[in-house]
Amino acid sequence: MKNVKRFSLKKFLDSGSLFIWLCGGALGISLLMIGGLLMLIMVNGMGYFWPKDLIQFTLNDGTIVLGEWVGSETIPESESVDKPKGHQRIQLKIGNRDLYGLDFRWVDQADIVDESFPADVMAFERREWGNFYGRIKQIQEGESILASDHEQGLTVLFPLLERTNDIQQHIHAIEHDEIGELNHAIEQARLQLRSLELGKEEGGDERVSIEEHVQKLQGLYEIQSAALIALYEKLEHFRITVVDVAGEEKTLSLGTLVKVWSPNRMGIGEKLVMYGENFWTVLSEEPREANTEGGIFPAIFGTVLMVVIMSIAVVPFGVLAAIYLKEYAKQGVVTRMIRIAVNNLAGVPSIVFGVFGLGFFVYAVGGTLDSLFFAESLPNPTFGTGGMLWASLTLALMTVPVVIVATEEGLSAVPREYREGSLGLGATKLEALWRVVLPCAMPGILTGLILAVSRATGEVAPLMLTGVVKLAPSLPVDGFFPFLHLDRKFMHLGFHIYDVGFQSPNVEAAKPMVYVTTFILVLVVILLNMAAIALRTRMRKRYAGSSV
Amino acid sequence: MQTASNQVIPKKPLGKQSELHPPKLVVKRQTDNPKRIAHEHMDRTIPPLSASHPKIVIQDMNFFYGSVQALTNVSMPIPANRVTAFIGPSGCGKSTLLRCLNRLNDLVDGTRIEGKILLEGNDIYDPEVDVTDLRTRIGMVFQKVNPFPKSIWQNVAFGPQLQNVKKRATLDEVVETSLKGAGLWEEVKDRLHTSALSLSGGQQQRLCIARALAVNPDVLLMDEPCSALDPISTGRIEELLHGLKERLTIVIVTHNMQQASRVSDLTGFFLLGELIEFDDTKTIFTNPSERRTEDYITGRFG
Numbered sequence: 001m002k003n004v005k006r007f008s009l010k011k012f013l014d015s016g017s018l019f020i021w022l023c024g025g026a027l028g029i030s031l032l033m034i035g036g037l038l039m040l041i042m043v044n045g046m047g048y049f050w051p052k053d054l055i056q057f058t059l060n061d062g063t064i065v066l067g068e069w070v071g072s073e074t075i076p077e078s079e080s081v082d083k084p085k086g087h088q089r090i091q092l093k094i095g096n097r098d099l100y101g102l103d104f105r106w107v108d109q110a111d112i113v114d115e116s117f118p119a120d121v122m123a124f125e126r127r128e129w130g131n132f133y134g135r136i137k138q139i140q141e142g143e144s145i146l147a148s149d150h151e152q153g154l155t156v157l158f159p160l161l162e163r164t165n166d167i168q169q170h171i172h173a174i175e176h177d178e179i180g181e182l183n184h185a186i187e188q189a190r191l192q193l194r195s196l197e198l199g200k201e202e203g204g205d206e207r208v209s210i211e212e213h214v215q216k217l218q219g220l221y222e223i224q225s226a227a228l229i230a231l232y233e234k235l236e237h238f239r240i241t242v243v244d245v246a247g248e249e250k251t252l253s254l255g256t257l258v259k260v261w262s263p264n265r266m267g268i269g270e271k272l273v274m275y276g277e278n279f280w281t282v283l284s285e286e287p288r289e290a291n292t293e294g295g296i297f298p299a300i301f302g303t304v305l306m307v308v309i310m311s312i313a314v315v316p317f318g319v320l321a322a323i324y325l326k327e328y329a330k331q332g333v334v335t336r337m338i339r340i341a342v343n344n345l346a347g348v349p350s351i352v353f354g355v356f357g358l359g360f361f362v363y364a365v366g367g368t369l370d371s372l373f374f375a376e377s378l379p380n381p382t383f384g385t386g387g388m389l390w391a392s393l394t395l396a397l398m399t400v401p402v403v404i405v406a407t408e409e410g411l412s413a414v415p416r417e418y419r420e421g422s423l424g425l426g427a428t429k430l431e432a433l434w435r436v437v438l439p440c441a442m443p444g445i446l447t448g449l450i451l452a453v454s455r456a457t458g459e460v461a462p463l464m465l466t467g468v469v470k471l472a473p474s475l476p477v478d479g480f481f482p483f484l485h486l487d488r489k490f491m492h493l494g495f496h497i498y499d500v501g502f503q504s505p506n507v508e509a510a511k512p513m514v515y516v517t518t519f520i521l522v523l524v525v526i527l528l529n530m531a532a533i534a535l536r537t538r539m540r541k542r543y544a545g546s547s548v
Numbered sequence: 549m550q551t552a553s554n555q556v557i558p559k560k561p562l563g564k565q566s567e568l569h570p571p572k573l574v575v576k577r578q579t580d581n582p583k584r585i586a587h588e589h590m591d592r593t594i595p596p597l598s599a600s601h602p603k604i605v606i607q608d609m610n611f612f613y614g615s616v617q618a619l620t621n622v623s624m625p626i627p628a629n630r631v632t633a634f635i636g637p638s639g640c641g642k643s644t645l646l647r648c649l650n651r652l653n654d655l656v657d658g659t660r661i662e663g664k665i666l667l668e669g670n671d672i673y674d675p676e677v678d679v680t681d682l683r684t685r686i687g688m689v690f691q692k693v694n695p696f697p698k699s700i701w702q703n704v705a706f707g708p709q710l711q712n713v714k715k716r717a718t719l720d721e722v723v724e725t726s727l728k729g730a731g732l733w734e735e736v737k738d739r740l741h742t743s744a745l746s747l748s749g750g751q752q753q754r755l756c757i758a759r760a761l762a763v764n765p766d767v768l769l770m771d772e773p774c775s776a777l778d779p780i781s782t783g784r785i786e787e788l789l790h791g792l793k794e795r796l797t798i799v800i801v802t803h804n805m806q807q808a809s810r811v812s813d814l815t816g817f818f819l820l821g822e823l824i825e826f827d828d829t830k831t832i833f834t835n836p837s838e839r840r841t842e843d844y845i846t847g848r849f850g
Contacts, residue, residue: 331657417694420652421756425707425763426684435706436696542697542743 038522045519048512049278051263051271054121054133055092056245057107058114065107066121066133066245067092070508075108093508095123095131099248103130104508117264120150124242125259126252127288130509134244139254141238153240157260160238164254171231174224182221184480189214195376282516291470291500292510296517298472302388302490303457303524305476309392309486310399310456311449317396318403318452319445325404326411327433339408346401354462357394362386362466382487386467388476389486394466395459399452406451410444411437439539446536450529457525460494468495470503493521603628603767603797604649609663611644611821613656618644620821622663626767626814631789631798633808633829636818637844642801643691645818646769649799650686651679667767684711687760691772693752695744695759700727700736703744703755707763722762730758731788750781757788768792770800774807786811805845809833817841 012018052068059065070091088109097103124132136153139146139160146160147153189210196207235255243249261274285295329335366383374382383389414437422432460468469489476488497517504510602625611619619641626632634642647653648661651672664671672682684707695703704723705713713719723740727733732754736747744755753773760768774782789798789811802808808815809829816826817838825838836842 415692415694417690417692418696420655420688421690421694421696421759422706423655423680424650424652424683424688424690425710425759426680427710428680431710435710440697 041515041519041522044512044515048516049275049282051123051261051266051274051278053117053263054123056116056118056121057090057092057112058116059107059111060113061111064245065092065094065105066118067094067105068133070104072109093131095133096244096250098129099244099250103506119264120262121245121264122260122262124252124257127256127258130289130293130506132242132244132250132252134242136240137243137249138241139239140241154262157240160254161257161260164235164238164257167231167235168255171228171235174228174231178224179221179228181480182217182224186214186217186221189217191376198375283520287471289509290504290506291496292504292506292513296491296493296496296513296520298475299491299493299496299517300520300524301475301477302468302472303493303521304528306388306392306395306463306490306492307453307457307528309388310395311453313393313396314399314403314452315445315449318400318448319407321400322404322407322411323433323438326408327429327437342401342404346405348398349461350398350459351461351465353394353398354465357390357397357462357466358386361390361393366390385487386465386489387487388467388490391463391467391490392486394462395456398459398462399456402451402455403445403448406448407441407445410441410447413444414440439542442539443536446532446539450532450536453528453532454525457528458494458521460492460498463492463495468492470495470499493517493524497521601628602626603668604799605664605666605669606645607664607666609645609648609661609665611641611648611653611662612660614658618821619648622823624816624823624826626797626799628797629793629795630813631793631800631811633812633815634799634801634818635803635805635808635815635844636824638803640818641821642816642818643771646688646771646799646801649767649769650683650688652683652688654679684763685765686767686769687763687765688769689753689756689760689771689773691775693749693756693776695747695752695755697743697745699741700744700747700755701740704758704762706759711763726758726762727755729761729792730754731784732758748781750777750784753777753781753785754788757785761792765796767797767799770798772801772803775803782807805833817844819844 054066055069056064056066070093072088072090075087075089090107090109090112092105092107093103094100094105095103121133121135124134126132135150136147136157137150138148139153139156147156192210193207196210232255236253238254239251240254240257241249241251263271266274282295283300284297286298287296288294325335325338329338362385366381366385366387370378370382370384418436418440419432422436423429427435467489469491472489472491474485474488476485476490477483478485497514500510500517501507501514604626606622606624606626609619609622610617622641622645634646636642644653648665649672653659653661661673665673667682667685670677696706698706701723704726705719708719708722713722724733724737727736732751735751736755739746744752747755753776757768757773774785777785786807789800792798793813800808800812812829814826815829815832817824817832817836817840819840825832825836825841827837831837832841833845836845
């Protein structure tokens with residue numbers, strides 16, 4: 001009896017296993033939560049690009065619906081008074097918003113008589129009104145009919161679509177490049193005239209020559225816009241009549257079609273290719289339809305550029321401040337207070353920084369800059385309104401405590417022997433810092449940068465006050481001097497999520513875009529971090545601690 | 549060029565300088581003549597052993613960490629071209645004294661020093677002394693082996709580069725002479741541009757010696773340089789000291805009494821911040837005049 005091992009609670013507690021279980025459990029739950037979040041974003045975001053099959057339901061009242069399967073759920077009891085409980089309903093993306101008014105529809109499973117995947121139905125991605133699902137009825141060029149049924153239409157459509165897309169590109173080029181340049185030149189001339197007025201100089205000759213120049217530009221502008229009108233007419237020339245499964249017809253200009261595909265006929269290989277194309281479209285193109293369609297390129301670009309400018313601003317300031325605090329300032333009550341203050345600064349809500357950025361950077365500094373250097377364009381503000389520069393600086397201000405703390409820690413971690421060794425060789429304090437201590441502290445500094453970048457990339461609140469917009473007319477970088485326009489407003493992935501998800505008129509249509517944007521934001525954060533971590537690893541290898 | 553360098557650096561016969569009226573130490577940065585570093589290893593004249601004038605004279609020195617007195621009334625001459633060893637139990641102040649000799653204690657907050665330390669008759673604590681320059685004349689090798697995380701070449705060239713020696717050929721020459729001086733050249737000449745941290749502990753310590761030699765100091769301070777090394781590496785460094793003392797004055801702090809008796813010409817025994825006895829090494833180890841010295845040396849201490 002004495003040798004029988006009995007479970008003893010006291011022994012179990014004393015052995016510390018409980019504590020280990022607690023620690024392991026905490027880690028497991030944390031990983032589960034993070035993994036779940038990433039999975040949710042991945043699955044929903046990545047699924048958006050897949051060309052889904054079109055499913056056709058025949059309902060018991062005789063109607064036929066066609067669309068992409070979105071999801072299904074159990075009908076809530078509050079809505080199923082007259083129906084048996086516990087039934088499923090299916091959400092379909094039926095498209096054709098111009099015909100039906102709504103492009104999503106719930107179908108009760110109980111109502112479905114028949115379901116099929118008709119091979120010939122097609123999806124038409126349009127520049128407006130969302131997708132159209134149906135068949136081709138007729139294609140015509142001017143008055144002559146090129147195709148009069150679906151199969152004939154298929155053979156005619158794709159070459160035509162290439163032509164119209166070429167025309168579209170041509171139009172885009174004229175609008176953006178040629179007319180953009182003319183507008184820029186005219187605006188410059190207007191500003192010159194205005195500054196002549198402000199200067200109250202006579203400058204009669206100059207004025208006349210500028211006005212002549214403007215006349216000439218306006219002439220060129222007329223020519224370009226005439227060309228543009230001709231192109232638009234050419235587009236209107238090609239028309240396609242499409243018909244939905246219920247037989248309703250719609251005639252469209254071919255120019256409004258972006259892409260046409262028949263998902264039910266595509267093999268897995270073709271779908272994969274299209275998946276890649278769709279992904280690239282989102283990465284590289286500008287948004288359409290109140291940001292719910294098209295791409296998010298300007299937002300990606302704005303986010304990355306803002307983080308880069310913020311890093312350029314925050315690292316020197318943070319590192320220099322930390323060096324003074326750690327190496328030069330006399331350690332005592334004052335430095336302790338400053339450290340506490342810096343740490344607290346890191347905990348201030350970001351919107352507070354936003355308000356400060358708006359009041360200080362935008363109104364005070366920007367307003368002053370405007371009245372000093374950009375008086376000719378007033379009352380239109382140049383720097384006196386939110387923009388890339390102010391948003392970046394606001395975020396730099398917000399993240400500077402992180403960099404200071406990390407740099408100080410990096411400096412403390414440098415062995416005293418390195419300092420003494422270099423001083424012993426006749427280095428001044430600055431030389432010892434610059435040549436030995438700072439290179440060794442570099443991994444710590446980069447850790448600070450990584451933390452700063454992670455925080456800044458995802459920040460939205462302060463940006464809303466200091467320069468982010470839902471749709472920026474142009475990127476902050478272009479071909480006009482000085483090429484980098486830090487005064488411009490910009491788009492940002494974080495704000496894009498908020499805008500698409502919560503400010504959009506068509507919530508259902510916007511939902512996939514929210515996931516895609518979130519997914520890409522996470523991807524951008526990861527990529528930026530990986531770059532910094534790779535740099536840090538290289539530094540660590542170079543400045544690995546002494547092996548003795 | 550040679551005459552110019554001799555004018556700039558008043559390091560040669562200063563033996564007769566009056567200690568009562570030490571002239572201001574006018575040390576210029578050695579930048580004025582970068583070549584000096586490369587040449588002086590070769591053309592330095594070796595004084596005869598008999599004429600061992602004191603290189604450093606410590607006079608009535610007291611040293612405080614805040615309110616704690618670490619050194620009390622230390623006075624001693626340190627003769628040129630000799631190896632002087634400081635021995636004593638831990639916390640007796642020998643390392644503190646060593647670090648006072650190149651003013652490395654200046655970096656520690658709240659320290660205070662009284663008395664004088666004369667380098668060739670000039671007080672090194674004179675406010676007009678350029679500390680960085682002083683440290684190029686008094687080199688130091690540390691207890692913890694501390695090559696910088698750079699290449700071997702960069703480690704040795706570090707000191708000369710601080711003095712604005714930029715010409716690659718000159719630097720290469722300095723690196724070679726210094727590594728030869730530290731007896732490391734043969735082992736590393738084929739991998740000068742690999743990381744110094746890839747060397748073994750003993751090699752690293754000799755690299756640190758080469759690095760100190762590269763700035764061509766008059767005095768080399770060594771703070772327990774072999775405490776982290778195996779007996780073979782220790783032997784090589786001790787051998788090195790015999791050769792180096794022909795052109796340098798060496799002060800070594802050590803816990804190892806055999807080492808002190810092997811390498812040093814003179815030995816100072818410290819206890820609780822006081823210099824108990826300072827004499828020829830032979831005398832200290834065979835016939836010390838102080839009872840406490842004898843107790844420590846024979847291991848009867850404490």
